[in-house]
Amino acid sequence: xxxxxxxxxxxxxxxxxxxxxxxxxxxxxxxxxxxxxxxxxxxxxxxxxxxxxxxxxxxxxxxxxxxxxxxxxxxxxxxxxxxxxxxxxxxxxxxxxxxxxxxxxxxxxxxxxxxxxxxxxxxxxxxxxxxxxxxxxxxxxxxxxxxxxxxxxxxxxxxxxxxxxxxxxxxxxxxxxxxxxxxxxxxx
Amino acid sequence: xxxxxxxxxxxxxxxxxxxxxxxxxxxxxxxxxxxxxxxxxxxxxxxxxxxxxxxxxxxxxxxxxxxxxxxxxxxxxxxxxxxxxxxxxxxxxxxxxxxxxxxxxxxxxxxxxxxxxxxxxxxxxxxxxxxxxxxxxxxxxxxxxxxxxxxxxxxxxxxxxxxxxxxxxxxxxxxxxxxxxxxxxxxxxxxxxxxxxxxxxxxxxxxxxxxxxxxxxxxxxxxxxxxxxxxxxxxxxxxxxxxxxxxxxxxxxxxxxxxxxxxxxxxxxxxxxxxxxxxxxxxxxxxxxxxxxxxxxxxxxxxxxxxxxxxxxxxxxxxxxxxxxxxxxxxxxxxxxxxxxxxxxxxxxxxxxxxxxxxxxxxxxxxxxxxxxxxxxxxxxxxxxxxxxxxxxxxxxxxxxxxxxxxxxxxxxxxxxxxxxxxxxxxxxxxxxxxxxxxxxxxxxxxxxxxxxxxxxxxxxxxxxxx
Numbered sequence: 001x002x003x004x005x006x007x008x009x010x011x012x013x014x015x016x017x018x019x020x021x022x023x024x025x026x027x028x029x030x031x032x033x034x035x036x037x038x039x040x041x042x043x044x045x046x047x048x049x050x051x052x053x054x055x056x057x058x059x060x061x062x063x064x065x066x067x068x069x070x071x072x073x074x075x076x077x078x079x080x081x082x083x084x085x086x087x088x089x090x091x092x093x094x095x096x097x098x099x100x101x102x103x104x105x106x107x108x109x110x111x112x113x114x115x116x117x118x119x120x121x122x123x124x125x126x127x128x129x130x131x132x133x134x135x136x137x138x139x140x141x142x143x144x145x146x147x148x149x150x151x152x153x154x155x156x157x158x159x160x161x162x163x164x165x166x167x168x169x170x171x172x173x174x175x176x177x178x179x180x181x182x183x184x185x186x187x188x
Numbered sequence: 189x190x191x192x193x194x195x196x197x198x199x200x201x202x203x204x205x206x207x208x209x210x211x212x213x214x215x216x217x218x219x220x221x222x223x224x225x226x227x228x229x230x231x232x233x234x235x236x237x238x239x240x241x242x243x244x245x246x247x248x249x250x251x252x253x254x255x256x257x258x259x260x261x262x263x264x265x266x267x268x269x270x271x272x273x274x275x276x277x278x279x280x281x282x283x284x285x286x287x288x289x290x291x292x293x294x295x296x297x298x299x300x301x302x303x304x305x306x307x308x309x310x311x312x313x314x315x316x317x318x319x320x321x322x323x324x325x326x327x328x329x330x331x332x333x334x335x336x337x338x339x340x341x342x343x344x345x346x347x348x349x350x351x352x353x354x355x356x357x358x359x360x361x362x363x364x365x366x367x368x369x370x371x372x373x374x375x376x377x378x379x380x381x382x383x384x385x386x387x388x389x390x391x392x393x394x395x396x397x398x399x400x401x402x403x404x405x406x407x408x409x410x411x412x413x414x415x416x417x418x419x420x421x422x423x424x425x426x427x428x429x430x431x432x433x434x435x436x437x438x439x440x441x442x443x444x445x446x447x448x449x450x451x452x453x454x455x456x457x458x459x460x461x462x463x464x465x466x467x468x469x470x471x472x473x474x475x476x477x478x479x480x481x482x483x484x485x486x487x488x489x490x491x492x493x494x495x496x497x498x499x500x501x502x503x504x505x506x507x508x509x510x511x512x513x514x515x516x517x518x519x520x521x522x523x524x525x526x527x528x529x530x531x532x533x534x535x536x537x538x539x540x541x542x543x544x545x546x547x548x549x550x551x552x553x554x555x556x557x558x559x560x561x562x563x564x565x566x567x568x569x570x571x572x573x574x575x576x577x578x579x580x581x582x583x584x585x586x587x588x589x590x591x592x593x594x595x596x597x598x599x600x601x602x603x604x605x606x607x608x609x610x611x612x613x614x615x616x617x618x619x620x621x622x623x624x625x626x627x628x629x630x631x632x633x634x635x636x637x638x639x640x641x642x643x644x645x646x647x648x649x650x651x652x653x654x655x
Contacts, residue, residue: 032411048215048386049641050414060415069423083343084354092351106355109438113363116431120371120424124378127420128405131413135406150409151386153215153641 016139016188017042017160018171019146020180028155029053031178035157038174042160046140046150068126069119076118080111142187158186208305208643210487215641218488222637223383223390225483226630236482237630244622251616254609255330263333265609272592272604277331279584280614282439283467284324284621285365286460286580288372289432290468291317295375296428305496307639308488311383312479313472314376315634319624320471321369323617328361330613357441364438371431375424381407382417382638436464443587449530450591453518459511463580466504466550469497470576475625477570479634488635491564498563501576505554508583512551526596534590538603543586549579 022028032045032054045054084107141147175183268275291313298306329338341362343352352359384404391397440460443451480489519531534543553575562568594601
């Protein structure tokens with residue numbers, strides 16, 4: 001449990017964190033709020049469906065996704081319009097009875113579609129990147145209860161051993177105090 | 189107080205809205221029920237699925253046979269000619285892509301309008317969108333005559349030094365439809381990821397564990413995950429809404445940007461979009477009504493869902509009928525000789541039976557949906573939705589063929605009928621569509637499980653504990 005070699009500084013080897021299971025989203029939200037108030041920062045709560053109170057309790061307020069979508073949309077739009085400009089001015093100018101090369105109203109539809117495409121691609125890719133996915137391995141799945149129930153009807157709270165406030169016995173007592181149905185160790 | 193109570197008592201006479209999910213469900217039972225369908229062991233695959241998939245697959249072979257013949261012998265085996273250069277290929281393209289629109293409407297627009305009832309049907313409708321767009325995409329590509337060169341439609345640097353004509357509605361179509369297909373796939377897959385994680389955790393068989401595990405990308409359902417996820421999902425819905433409206437608008441530009449009588453009308457975009465939603469809801473009902481008893485989904489797709497879908501169909505159907513009426517008004521009011529002739533030709537010309545059947549299917553039969561009895565009877569709804577499926581196909585037939593076959597110059601008039609190969613490709617894409625749908629309901633959760641968990645009344649978990 002404890003560090004076997006003096007060179008290792010930090011959390012004890014063989015422990016990634018402590019996990020507490022709660023019977024319903026409401027008690028998980030309460031526990032998450034108290035954990036956050038107690039000063040723990042490397043905390044994560046797991047629910048089988050989005051629960052607003054839990055997200056708020058852990059201070060997840062500003063997602064970066066909208067900014068990425070805005071940037072993706074602007075890039076897509078400029079790229080789409082720019083492609084048509086360049087095509088018609090440089091790559092393949094066609095003089096048809098002296099009509100303007102940049103007849104921009106006709107270019108709006110491809111521009112619009114490129115805007116939506118850029119925005120949607122950045123929404124999905126950005127969301128997965130911000131969530132650190134794809135991630136083929138994660139320690140939380142080492143807890144059998146978690147890999148069995150977390151995606152059905154289990155509500156879990158994990159405090160990482162890497163948290164500066166983490167203390168093997170103190171944190172366990174703290175978690176037990178939150179009235180969970182079970183507390184288990186998470187192996188790395 | 190007592191007197192007040194008695195006075196208030198008659199008030200609940202207004203019937204409470206039927207629940208969107210049958211009572212007695214908890215997040216656990218919802219998950220169990222929906223996830224067990226794709227996780228059925230191979231040996232226990234239901235007989236109706238095997239039979240249905242076999243038929244669909246056979247019809248898919250008809251598609252391959254017809255396309256194989258087309259590739260060897262060329263588009264001359266179709267019924268298209270001069271002057272009717274757009275026949276079944278474009279009719280079917282518009283028909284299929286219209287069907288797809290209901291999926292996006294249900295998943296995106298109803299999400300923005302906070303219509304909770306969409307939750308039970310959005311996954312299935314999105315899958316339908318995806319497969320319908322795949323079928324639709326076949327037609328313009330095959331219609332090019334040399335489908336192996338279809339990538340010429342895309343802007344890319346090439347040794348020929350050629351670039352697409354961005355002012356052409358056909359190129360707009362390329363952009364609109366390919367964006368629509370990509371965004372529909374993204375939306376569908378994003379919605380699936382949390383459910384794929386559920387499937388990964390519940391799968392017993394090693395292969396299924398690995399497959400669902402890889403597809404779920406390691407989803408854990410942490411608060412951070414959900415926070416970014418919900419934001420991204422909502423934004424996707426917001427972006428898909430104008431996109432879906434733009435797609436059928438652009439499809440209608442294929443016609444309205446031309447000068448052919450009957451095509452050159454400003455009403456086309458809204459009228460096409462309404463028609464697309466109308467056809468799409470009819471197709472959703474056509475597919476869901478038989479699946480509901482077969483997969484025992486009556487707890488989740490309740491009579492209230494059917495009622496609501498029927499109401500959307502009735503509303504969009506009326507917009508379409510208004511479009512038909514306005515086409516006649518515009519034709520008459522334009523004062524243009526050819527426009528007036530085109531409309532007379534539509535109603536009493538050589539294709540009058542198509543037009544009359546269209547009016548019967550799209551304008552008259554669906555009026556039955558005004559009656560609650562019809563809306564709450566699955567059999568009646570199925571019949572009405574079949575009429576609409578046929579009617580919407582005929583609508584595109586009438587718009588395309590009637591206008592093209594008799595335009596300005598009587599000397600260039602012609603006739604049109606689909607050849608056996610036209611029918612082969614058309615019926616064949618139904619095989620493609622149904623094969624994909626059968627595979628979808630067999631291997632993926634056809635109802636969004638995580639969203640259904642949120643539909644369960646909040647006290648369900650506590651009741652479960654008390655037991």
